Amino acid sequence: MVKVTDNTIRLSRSVIGNAEKQAVMDVLNKGYLGMGENVQLFEEQLSRFFGRPAVCVNSGTAALHLALQSLGIGRGDEVLVQSVTFLASFQAISATGARPVACDIDPDTITLDVTDAKKRITDKTKVIMPVHYASGMGALEEIYDLANDNDLRVVEDAAHALGCTYNGRKTGSFGDIACFSFDGIKNITSGEGGAIVTKDMDVLQKARDARLLGIEKDTQKRYSNQRSWDFDVSAQGWRYHMSNIMAAIGIEQLNRFPEFAECRRQLAKHYHKKLEHLDSVELLNQDLDSIIPHIFVIKLKNADRDDIRKKMLERGIQTGIHYKPNHYLSLYNSDNTFLPVTDRIVSQLLTLPLHPKLGEQDIDYICQQLVECLREQ
Numbered sequence: 001m002v003k004v005t006d007n008t009i010r011l012s013r014s015v016i017g018n019a020e021k022q023a024v025m026d027v028l029n030k031g032y033l034g035m036g037e038n039v040q041l042f043e044e045q046l047s048r049f050f051g052r053p054a055v056c057v058n059s060g061t062a063a064l065h066l067a068l069q070s071l072g073i074g075r076g077d078e079v080l081v082q083s084v085t086f087l088a089s090f091q092a093i094s095a096t097g098a099r100p101v102a103c104d105i106d107p108d109t110i111t112l113d114v115t116d117a118k119k120r121i122t123d124k125t126k127v128i129m130p131v132h133y134a135s136g137m138g139a140l141e142e143i144y145d146l147a148n149d150n151d152l153r154v155v156e157d158a159a160h161a162l163g164c165t166y167n168g169r170k171t172g173s174f175g176d177i178a179c180f181s182f183d184g185i186k187n188i189t190s191g192e193g194g195a196i197v198t199k200d201m202d203v204l205q206k207a208r209d210a211r212l213l214g215i216e217k218d219t220q221k222r223y224s225n226q227r228s229w230d231f232d233v234s235a236q237g238w239r240y241h242m243s244n245i246m247a248a249i250g251i252e253q254l255n256r257f258p259e260f261a262e263c264r265r266q267l268a269k270h271y272h273k274k275l276e277h278l279d280s281v282e283l284l285n286q287d288l289d290s291i292i293p294h295i296f297v298i299k300l301k302n303a304d305r306d307d308i309r310k311k312m313l314e315r316g317i318q319t320g321i322h323y324k325p326n327h328y329l330s331l332y333n334s335d336n337t338f339l340p341v342t343d344r345i346v347s348q349l350l351t352l353p354l355h356p357k358l359g360e361q362d363i364d365y366i367c368q369q370l371v372e373c374l375r376e377q
């Protein structure tokens with residue numbers, strides 16, 4: 001077994017500077033670590049970024065779960081979602097009691113195949129959850145059309161898509177509900193964390209209560225340094241709130257986002273330049289000028305992916321697989337779903353390193369090694 005060492009080029013990583021460290025120290029020195037003024041400030045900053053209100057929680061998974069719960073989704077309901085996504089999308093759906101209905105993908109973008117999703121609509125279907133895979137938004141307009149025609153709500157899993165635009169508009173600034181993740185390796189991080197962004201006031205209020213055990217209007221109290229000692233609860237809640245420590249990191253990361261965004265985009269463009277002429281590699285169909293790539297995924301044609309991954313690691317390069325389709329998992333494969341494109345494409349997907357600590361020389365090295373590994377096969 002080849003080990004990942006300090007010299008390995010990592011698939012992804014957090015990039016934390018002095019501003020984040022100082023901001024955390026300030027919170028620690030103040031002695032109010034829980035949810036308070038830093039979270040309020042981060043939410044205000046995010047609301048300016050999106051032009052819509054944001055509710056911060058402690059993970060992207062929690063954001064998806066609370067968005068669905070706030071729409072009243074539960075047992076007996078169905079949510080359409082592509083099978084090729086992080087397990088979190090599926091778990092957030094099943095956490096409500098609803099059934100995630102695995103859908104096929106467009107092979108060029110690895111985003112939801114709208115025609116396939118349409119075929120799976122039943123009278124139980126309540127929500128479509130498009131996943132902005134590798135920061136691309138695929139046929140989002142058609143997804144909204146399908147939702148409108150069938151009275152469905154849309155919860156965008158925008159975990160990869162902070163700062164991306166679709167038809168010139170920022171993800172989260174339009175549409176129904178968008179959920180973001182600030183876990184360690186996303187476009188920005190708050191340590192762990194996530195946010196629900198929507199203009200639906202009912203969803204916002206329900207999510208604010210539900211992140212604090214369902215205690216009604218506790219958010220407002222905490223933002224003014226108070227607690228609810230006498231309160232009512234009328235809905236199931238969770239301990240999903242964000243802490244001041246997390247928010248302090250998130251605020252500094254959002255300030256630095258233009259720097260991260262530029263870097264991620266340039267590195268992805270450099271990958272394109274190095275790989276687009278290769279016969280054995282296919283790039284995703286993405287407009288890199290409109291997205292901020294969170295991961296860089298390629299498709300390998302006629303290659304043994306596991307062998308390539310092993311060889312790359314021997315050369316000090318970590319690679320990834322995004323993702324194992326969720327309908328292959330015991331919990332979600334009860335209805336023998338058949339997804340021909342997913343089944344055909346998924347063993348070709350390979351994720352190459354992408355994070356703001358890399359430079360163009362690293363991309364050159366990675367691509368050169370990849371070409372050699374492919375040639376050796």
Ligand SMILES: *Cc1c(COP(=O)(O)O)cnc(C)c1O
Nearest residue numbers: 059060061086088159181182183
């Ligand atoms: C990261 C991610 C999530 C969940 O976010 P966490 O903050 O890690 O809980 C959901 N969906 C996708 C596609 C993700 O990549």
